[in-house]
Amino acid sequence: GDQVKQSPSALSLQEGTNSALRCNFSIATTTVQWFLQNPRGSLMNLFYLVPGTKENGRLKSTFNSKESYSTLHIRDAQLEDSGTYFCAADGNNNAPRFGAGTKLTVKP
Template sequence: GDQVKQSPSALSLQEGTNSALRCNFSIATTTVQWFLQNPRGSLMNLFYLVPGTKENGRLKSTFNSKESYSTLHIRDAQLEDSGTYFCAAEDDSGYNKLTFGKGTVLLVSP
């Protein structure tokens, strides 16, 4: 099965609403990174997480290593938040090898 399971696979939001994306890990995960891939394919790093929570503007992300999951909360969704969100788990090899989830396709509409 998938070592990094992302949910939901797709999400539609209206502007101004809030939502949460989730990743569950079935591999030993030391850190988590979240990325946003825009329609042209470029990947932007959103968060690098050790166990704990980080916040950046309208985004907040948590990595719970004991329960093997991570969440990404989006507050007050904007049109430019549309794209595919990927979480990626780093294993304990120490060489920053990331295992990606299949992504959540987010569409924000007016």
């Protein structure tokens, strides 16, 4: 909800291009998770972050706790990257709150 704001809400990319998704937090956040929901509805965890940066293949994510935001960078987008990306913010009570998601479509 409003505690976690994701942008953009939708994004269309050509295959092979790069882009960045963003989450802004209005709640105290100690850790951030990023998920991909595929077109069948399954949710897969991409990253679990404390403040800092992680990279996995063509994906890189950064969590800046001082400025209350996180980004997910996608490099060389592929068709299988299509789906909805969610970020989730967790405070000290281990009850993650989700943003509304970014629907990504990668076109050939």
